[in-house]
Amino acid sequence: MTSFEKFVSVCKRIESISGSLEITSIVAQFLKELDEEELGITTYFIMGKVFPVWAEAELGIGPNLLYSAISRTSSLPVKRVEELIKETGDVGLAAEKAILSGKNHMNFFSTEELSIRDVHTRFQKIASLTGKGSQDAKIKNLQYLFGAAMPDESVYIARLSIEELRIGVGEGIVRDAIAQAFNVTAELIERGYMLTNDFGLVAITAKNEGTSGLEKLSVILGRPLKMMLAQVAGSIKEAVEEMGSVAVEWKFDGARVQIHKDGDKIIIYSRKLENVTLSLPDVVTAVKSHVTAKSAILDGEVVAIGKDNRPLAFQEILRRFRRKYEISATALEIPLYLNLFDVLYLNGESLIDMPLKHRREMLEKVCDKGIVARQAITGDTSVVDSIYKDALAAGHEGVMLKNPGSLYTPGKRGKNWLKLKPIMETLDLVVIGGEWGEGRRANFIGSYLLACRDPDSDRLLSIGRVATGITDGQLNELTGVFKELIISESGIHIEFEPKVVFEIAFEEIQKSPNYDSGYALRFPRLVNIRSDKSLEDADSIEKVEQLYIRQKGK
Numbered sequence: 001m002t003s004f005e006k007f008v009s010v011c012k013r014i015e016s017i018s019g020s021l022e023i024t025s026i027v028a029q030f031l032k033e034l035d036e037e038e039l040g041i042t043t044y045f046i047m048g049k050v051f052p053v054w055a056e057a058e059l060g061i062g063p064n065l066l067y068s069a070i071s072r073t074s075s076l077p078v079k080r081v082e083e084l085i086k087e088t089g090d091v092g093l094a095a096e097k098a099i100l101s102g103k104n105h106m107n108f109f110s111t112e113e114l115s116i117r118d119v120h121t122r123f124q125k126i127a128s129l130t131g132k133g134s135q136d137a138k139i140k141n142l143q144y145l146f147g148a149a150m151p152d153e154s155v156y157i158a159r160l161s162i163e164e165l166r167i168g169v170g171e172g173i174v175r176d177a178i179a180q181a182f183n184v185t186a187e188l189i190e191r192g193y194m195l196t197n198d199f200g201l202v203a204i205t206a207k208n209e210g211t212s213g214l215e216k217l218s219v220i221l222g223r224p225l226k227m228m229l230a231q232v233a234g235s236i237k238e239a240v241e242e243m244g245s246v247a248v249e250w251k252f253d254g255a256r257v258q259i260h261k262d263g264d265k266i267i268i269y270s271r272k273l274e275n276v277t278l279s280l281p282d283v284v285t286a287v288k289s290h291v292t293a294k295s296a297i298l299d300g301e302v303v304a305i306g307k308d309n310r311p312l313a314f315q316e317i318l319r320r321f322r323r324k325y326e327i328s329a330t331a332l333e334i335p336l337y338l339n340l341f342d343v344l345y346l347n348g349e350s351l352i353d354m355p356l357k358h359r360r361e362m363l364e365k366v367c368d369k370g371i372v373a374r375q376a377i378t379g380d381t382s383v384v385d386s387i388y389k390d391a392l393a394a395g396h397e398g399v400m401l402k403n404p405g406s407l408y409t410p411g412k413r414g415k416n417w418l419k420l421k422p423i424m425e426t427l428d429l430v431v432i433g434g435e436w437g438e439g440r441r442a443n444f445i446g447s448y449l450l451a452c453r454d455p456d457s458d459r460l461l462s463i464g465r466v467a468t469g470i471t472d473g474q475l476n477e478l479t480g481v482f483k484e485l486i487i488s489e490s491g492i493h494i495e496f497e498p499k500v501v502f503e504i505a506f507e508e509i510q511k512s513p514n515y516d517s518g519y520a521l522r523f524p525r526l527v528n529i530r531s532d533k534s535l536e537d538a539d540s541i542e543k544v545e546q547l548y549i550r551q552k553g554k
């Protein structure tokens with residue numbers, strides 16, 4: 001049985017280095033030493049998780065509960081615990097300090113060592129506590145763990161209890177470490193993970209059965225698998241040239257659902273793979289009455305249609321997904337309509353390795369027409385164009401262009417599913433910095449750092465870089481203009497006086513910690529140099545926030 005102390009020492013080693021190859025090999029070495037059960041648990045723990053992604057168990061430990069448990073264990077007042085968190089910037093270090101300075105630490109007298117399994121079992125117990133009195137019971141269980149832990153173990157118990165380990169081990173490292181530990185390819189581990197959402201299961205399979213076992217891993221009814229994602233299409237013409245003929249469907253303005261049907265038991269998962277079944281009774285009824293398959297995993301989009309027959313804003317759909325009370329009233333107010341576009345599993349068999357065309361035939365066989373998204377297979381760009389226009393006219397987002405011969409690749413944003421939608425509104429942004437180019441472009445400024453205004457603080461907040469959409473002629477001209485505005489340089493980085501405004505098109509706004517604004521632009525492209533606009537005319541952070549909220553799915 002492996003001690004929790006051993007896990008802690010591995011975490012500490014990882015924290016002291018930064019190279020991901022070295023981290024991977026430390027994790028791999030550790031995974032090799034574990035028995036089956038510990039191996040499963042450790043693949044979660046090492047990423048700061050307690051349960052696999054698909055599991056519905058939740059610890060339900062918030063900051064207040066954690067502070068109370070630390071306070072009770074150490075006999076320090078909660079206020080002092082909070083101060084320690086402020087001082088150290090970390091709940092783990094604060095827990096250690098508190099417990100070391102406290103009086104009631106039982107491990108100073110205890111000889112029993114905590115094992116990895118003990119910690120997990122206790123967390124399972126905590127997750128199982130619900131209802132009246134559960135808060136106090138959770139605190140007591142956590143207090144027990146802290147009491148039984150050595151001070152340095154309490155660092156990691158505190159962090160695990162709020163599922164933030166902060167040692168920089170993510171999915172990529174765990175995937176590579178499992179592959180390294182059990183001498184199998186990272187691709188097979190990745191595939192297994194996309195199918196099962198469970199590194200524990202994948203690692204145990206790799207350990208016990210190697211490559212052949214991993215190859216046998218498949219879709220599991222009742223366990224969500226990652227959804228296939230789409231890339232942006234360059235144009236209809238490009239997509240048709242690439243695929244020959246394309247399967248065209250409306251890109252519905254709604255929310256993604258993955259539906260698992262096992263006889264009368266229906267489970268609906270959201271895009272984030274949360275079980276949203278209870279909030280969507282009308283969708284459950286639709287599946288029960290319109291899907292004839294005994295068992296199936298179906299992929300689709302639900303849309304809410306307003307009185308004017310147009311899709312309601314995404315926020316309205318979210319109200320449905322998040323609803324815990326008065327569900328039927330909200331369902332009447334915002335009814336959802338199902339548009340299924342794929343089937344991944346049918347009557348005991350996985351279909352993900354079958355071509356889309358075949359999956360589509362199966363889908364049509366087992367579902368009534370009314371809940372299946374219409375699809376046309378065509379090589380004629382004018383047909384695609386007219387479907388695209390119809391979709392926009394009906395208030396939807398655009399079209400999806402799918403390769404009819406493609407397999408379903410869970411979790412992948414590949415070339416087999418392309419999305420085509422109108423470019424969003426543009427933003428007028430101030431250029432605050434840049435970078436010298438490389439190679440042929442070494443004497444030119446190759447990319448520009450953009451910012452929006454913050455009217456409250458009068459500051460400029462960075463939001464991304466643009467390098468696309470700049471013609472060779474503009475490259476020269478802009479370099480000339482911006483050379484006059486250089487404030488400082490360091491290596492290839494340049495800072496400019498904020499004078500020039502660029503009009504920027506983009507695919508999407510995303511949240512991002514990398515820029516001061518907290519947002520980043522996906523696929524930014526220079527549309528115009530707005531010499532008619534001054535710094536004060538540039539768009540503000542409010543506009544960015546509005547556009548972000550208006551985007552679908554965010």
Ligand code: AMP
Nearest residue numbers: 230249250251252255256301341400553
């Ligand atoms: P995006 O979120 O912009 O990457 O676009 C992909 C999303 O479009 C999917 O996750 C679905 O929620 C949504 N979608 C709407 N209609 C379809 C469709 N016919 N096929 C696939 N995805 C669709």
